[in-house]
Amino acid sequence: MPLLVMKFGGTSVANIDRIRRAAKRVGVEVAKGYDVIVIVSAMAGRTNELVGWVEEISPFYDAREYDAVVSSGEAVTAGLMALTLQEMDVPARSWQGWQVPLITTSAHSAARIEDIPTDNINTKFAEGMRVAVVAGFQGISPEGRITTLGRGGSDTTAVAFAAAFGAERCDIYTDVDGVYTTDPRITEKARKLDKIAFEEMLELASLGAKVLQTRSVELAMRYNVRLRVLSSFEEQSDDAGTLVCAEEEIMESNVVNGIAYSRDEAKMTLISVADRPGIAAAIFTPLSDAGVNVDMIVQNISEEGRTDMTFSCPTNQVARAEKALTDAKKKGDLNFHDLVADTNVAKISAVGIGMRSQSGVAAKMFQTLRDEGINIKVISTSEIKISVLIDRKYLELAVQALHDAFGLDKVA
Incomplete structure (x- = not known):
């Protein structure tokens, strides 16, 4: 079956009601015939809480234990999302980074992805699983320790999975409905873009636009992963959000786009x-x-x-x-x-x-x-x-x- 990657940020899974709303969106894609890999962040505010606990215990903490603690937020969300999908009669199971395994470098709290073997998840898809819910932001080092990818790392996780599994598209669900020409909070004339080139999005992300993490856009551009930025809180159509894609897919654009x-x-x-x-x-x-x-x-x-x-x-x-x-x-x-x-x-x-x-x-x-x-x-x-x-x-x-x-x- 065709494969889709869907990533839900912290505000999109902030509580059980929002997890149910996100699960319904996943169910819609499954009904269309997709197998789906869902990447989830920790529930909104949870990572900050976990970091605070670590720093309260020791300002000079062991980075390996820091990763063990802060990665737990995504693990909780993944389990809750899988349970919700199962209640909807959608065959799903959760995966932590080490179970995939998502293999990273040993740089704790700032690890980089080195490999994502596809055998384990593909075997489960072949056995009838329709949704793999993967905890974002985390992986496993060559030493067998849990690692994290740095703040915003779930975006990078999602794009890396889309590249590794040859997904048709990677949908990033967040609290905004797309990429705008500038911050709508500063000017009400800001306009949502239907499409934006990888290079433009990479520049905007590195220059302060907080819609996507810079590393995730770099990966998408390198592996030509089509990204779509969508809102978790609005009804969706097939052309909703903003598509981040190769320059060749864009017929005409303004000289300045953002x-x-x-x-x-x-x-x-x-x-x-x-x-x-x-x-x-x-x-x-x-x-x-x-x-x-x-x-x-x-x-x-x-x-x-x-x-x-x-x-x-x-x-x-x-x-x-x-x-x-x-x-x-x-x-x-x-x-x-x-x-x-x-x-x-x-x-x-x-x-x-x-x-x-x-x-x-x-x-x-x-x-x-x-x-x-x-x-x-x-x-x-x-x-x-x-x-x-x-x-x-x-x-x-x-x-x-x-x-x-x-x-x-x-x-x-």
Whole structure:
């Protein structure tokens, strides 16, 4: 039979009533003739509760036991979903990651998927099982320990199963009804997209859009897994939600397809750094070793052998970045006059595959911000993206202005 993967996020399985609602959606697909692999998250709020218990016991916890505790939320949901489907006379059983087995690396709390053998689940399908309910977010290491994939890992689990089993499609059920041109909470003109290319979705996810986890989109693009983002709380039609697919499936789209933003950005500047070969490595190697996620990087023109280096990072990593760079200076690996952090900035990004073939996007973006009196602090570009750092107080104004300037409320 054709196979479908359906993933339900925490809000979609937050209580027994919602689990029943989700199970009914699964039952509809089974009635259409699909075998279904259901990937479930922990019930809303449960993972945070479990993490809190671990941290209350020990702030310097054993990561292996952390994974054993926090993975239990998904195991509970999987069992409840399987029981609900059985009550509906749908042949179903639950699977934890180690039972599949979903084999991962040994990096506890941040494991990566290495293999998903299909024999065990396919054997059960052949014996008459119609639904395999799999606990998302978790797997098993080569050492035989439970591992977790990092927050949002159930999206990655779902896409990985769709790739491994050759699923027709992977449906991601969440609390929004699709991917929008921007955050509808900021502008009521935001429009739901019927389709979006993998590359655009990957950029939007990495730039702050929280609809899909970045790693899940990377996997989908690599293995050409068609993703559909749907709401768990609305009636569905065959064309509901947003389809994330290959660029070739999209006939026409706007030059810019979305405006993304991230509030929690910081701009850090090293003042008067020696301008010599290897200076960039001397700055960014200790930042990498400290786990600082550096994004935009700008180096000023050198004067008298000295230069300024600016980069952005999440605000919650500023202290870590300051320590890493200060330690490097104390060791003599790095010399700079001062380190200045601005934690009141936001990142605004325009994303669209149409940028590849049309000029003038940057000019329009910069003119729009100028007309609103918004100063640009840092600029970064790629083939299908333009990002700027601005004062955080202008975030909503910038998003609304750019959404209007690029006509994102209109269908291409």
